[in-house]
Amino acid sequence: MKVEHDHRGQMAAMSMPALVFTIGMIAFPFLYTIWMSFQSYSSTGQVTGWGGENYLRMVADGEFWNGIWITFYLYVLSLVMQLVLGTSLALLLFRAKRLPGIVRSLFISPFMMPPVVAGMMWLVILDPSLGAANWILTSLGLPPSAWLASPVLVVPTLALIDTWQWTPYVALIVLGGLQSLPPSVYEAAEIDGASRRAVFWRITLPLLLPTLVTAMVLRSVDLLRFFDLIYITTQGGPSNHSMTLNIYGFRTGFEFFQLGYAGALMVTLSVLVLGAVMAFNRLRNAVEW
Amino acid sequence: MDITRKGIACLMAAAVTGLATAAAAQEFDWKAHSGETVTFLANSNPLGQLLIDHADEFKELTGINLVIDSYQEQQMRQRLMTVMNARSDEVDVFMTLPSREGMQFAAAGWYADLTPYIQNNVSPDYNADGLGKALLEAATFDGKLTGVPLNIEGPLLYYRTDIFEECGVEVPSSLEGLSDTAAKLKECTDATPFASRGLAAAAPYTFSGFMHNMGGQYMVDGKSAMCSREAKQALSLYSDLLKNYGPPGVVNYSFQQLTALYRAGRSAMSFQSSNEFGAVMEGGDRMDDTAIVPLPEGPGGSHPTVIGWGLAISAHSANPDAAWYFLQWASSPEMQAKLALEGIAPPREAIAESAEYKAWLDESPVRKQWHEALAELAETGTSEIGYPIIANPESRQHVGQAIGDLLLGTVSVDEACATADAALNELIARD
Structure with missing residues (x-):
């Protein structure tokens, strides 16, 4: 009995660092943000009141709803492109087993690049006056584009840059899933004379669903709190056409000192991210095989 | 002030x-x-x-x-x-x-x-x-x-003497003359006739000279005055210049883009910070074909930003x-x-x-x-950029937002100034 007691004590002691870290680095900041979101601050950062005023202001704030719309527009567009292209790339890498290592490394290199560097690089490439992208378009006789300066194209352009960077990451996850699929199912399909298209739609894709949902969860968390790339390239512009909720909250808090309102925006964003993760977890349980 | x-x-x-x-x-x-x-x-x-x-x-x-x-x-x-x-x-x-x-x-x-x-x-x-x-x-x-x-420091008008000479134009002596000069340059050169800041957070720095030289002020009797006749004229002139004669994508332009464009020889006039002088002249390509003057005076006189x-x-x-x-x-x-x-x-x-x-x-x-x-800036200039209130940084955002919307062509000057005034009066009250 004593040995078991000692063992429990050791287990508790060993888990203490993780517990302290979780409370200190995750629970405390989140609870502090919730507390801040119920306070009103002056332009100099002094507390001037307490209550649900920030949340009432948020509901009536057009920029908040614009932020919600941009956040989800960017999220859905990026996620769909990354899943389709990531799965395609994974299938290519899975079939081309003799692909040289250097080529494989090149395929997956973009997501190893820091987002700030990627943002700066694309900012230069997409500059409407001096960038390479418009030079290529005009060399081909096509009209130049405003890219990140266009209110219509800014979100699709950001989604394309994010897709360029993160598709390889999705591809690696899907490739892992493909490599773990049971060969016996494919052998049976071959004996039954199933076409390649039928094998993909009726065997590979259904079996890959749990892996795809995992990739969706991981990308969803990142995409809903999309920040660094927008901050580097557009800062929410032109006008407010790429102002996601995260960028809006950051600007409100760190540039305009409205800490309470920024807290309310961030709590709302956190609830949305949490909701998406929970929904995908349910979906994953439903497609588990 | x-x-x-x-x-x-x-x-x-x-x-x-x-x-x-x-x-x-x-x-x-x-x-x-x-x-x-x-x-x-x-x-x-x-x-x-x-x-x-x-x-x-x-x-x-x-x-x-x-x-x-x-x-x-x-x-x-x-x-x-x-x-x-x-x-x-x-x-x-x-x-x-x-x-x-x-x-x-x-x-x-x-x-x-x-x-x-x-x-x-x-x-x-x-x-x-x-x-x-x-x-x-x-x-x-x-x-x-x-x-x-x-x-x-303050915004100054950098212009290309060789292009001006080639096109037979003089540097304008009045604020309103900028449009005519830019129009003539557009007919004569491939270079961008006029470039300045368009990014919402950065634009008030260059726009303020237009506002003050036009005779406008941001705040009159404790209220936002973006819809005053002078302020609307300034908004109209600044946004029209950039829309009609500015570089593509100017709505995202801050000092980095202006410097890169001018240094590459791609703009004929560039209204930008005096502090960028060293960066603009880096490499020496623009040293011999550039002249610099303060923003031309307007109906309200000369009140450059410093x-x-x-x-x-x-x-x-x-x-x-x-x-x-x-x-x-x-x-x-x-x-x-x-x-x-x-x-x-x-x-x-x-x-x-x-x-x-x-x-x-x-x-x-x-x-x-x-x-x-x-x-000249030191002698005649004003440091007012945005509203003289504690929440000055936020006031700049609303001014910049009005400019950005005008550059995108999504609103008229009346709509842009009315939206800005509503937001700024709320900000002044909160301040």
Whole structure:
């Protein structure tokens, strides 16, 4: 009995660092943000009141709803492109087993690049006056584009840059899933004379669903709190056409000192991210095989 | 405007400074804080970068260990805000722009009071009175000196003399003449006729000159005046110039894009910061085909924008005495003379008269024009960019938003100014 007691004590002691870290680095900041979101601050950062005023202001704030719309527009567009292209790339890498290592490394290199560097690089490439992208378009006789300066194209352009960077990451996850699929199912399909298209739609894709949902969860968390790339390239512009909720909250808090309102925006964003993760977890349980 | 209100307090401070300096100077020891550490939060603009480049000279002179924390302007403020809200002593010295954040930071109690330092603890050759009077006034809040000036700067019109000559046009003598000049250039050259800032957060810096020269003011009788006749004319002129004659994507333009475009020879007129002079002339391609003038005067006269970066000591610094040594070194006549030779306009008038600086100016006509334009800014300029309220940074965003929407063509001038006025009156009330 004593040995078991000692063992429990050791287990508790060993888990203490993780517990302290979780409370200190995750629970405390989140609870502090919730507390801040119920306070009103002056332009100099002094507390001037307490209550649900920030949340009432948020509901009536057009920029908040614009932020919600941009956040989800960017999220859905990026996620769909990354899943389709990531799965395609994974299938290519899975079939081309003799692909040289250097080529494989090149395929997956973009997501190893820091987002700030990627943002700066694309900012230069997409500059409407001096960038390479418009030079290529005009060399081909096509009209130049405003890219990140266009209110219509800014979100699709950001989604394309994010897709360029993160598709390889999705591809690696899907490739892992493909490599773990049971060969016996494919052998049976071959004996039954199933076409390649039928094998993909009726065997590979259904079996890959749990892996795809995992990739969706991981990308969803990142995409809903999309920040660094927008901050580097557009800062929410032109006008407010790429102002996601995260960028809006950051600007409100760190540039305009409205800490309470920024807290309310961030709590709302956190609830949305949490909701998406929970929904995908349910979906994953439903497609588990 | 804002500067004038503080004049008396500052002049008194300067007079006391003069008397006290002589006594204190005799006992001054640059090595008094040798071995101590000062943390400097820097903006990585040309000015901040030059201070960093010369940091070893400070260490050698004082024996103080200087820790440098350098970021781009916005990130620097965000870092500062985090540190100051936590009342942390992580930062001892920071760069600050009194015209933008001075009222806000002073009201929040972030600045240490430098008045006793500049009165009682300066080296014999410091000459506190030699610092620009207007800039000292701009850094004085409630009678307390909150920073020492490092430079003067403002937006200037850089233009290509070769293109103007080729197209047979003259630099316009009036604000409204800019449109005609740009139209003629558009007919004659592939270069962008007129470029200026379009990014919402950055545009008020260049737009303010248009506003004031047109005869407008941001705030009249405590209310936002973006829909006044003059302000609407300024909005219309500025946005039309950029929409019709500006570079593609100008709505995202800040100083980096303007400099890159002009330096590459792709713009005929560029209205941008005097501080970018060094970057624009880098490589020497534009040295011989560029001329520089202040923004032409408008119906309201000539009221160019002039501001200056300063150095401040954090109110939470654990080592303000050593930090003051860094401020004093950076704003000393010797250091500012060095910065002037690298394209940073000095706030000390005496430096402009020095033989070395004059020789540097004489090396190129464009340097002389840059200096003369800045001298005019210093004499006639105003530091009002955005609203003279504590929430000045946020007020700039609303002004910039109106400009951005006009550049995108999504609203009319009446709609843009009405939206801005509504938001700004709410902000003024909250302030």
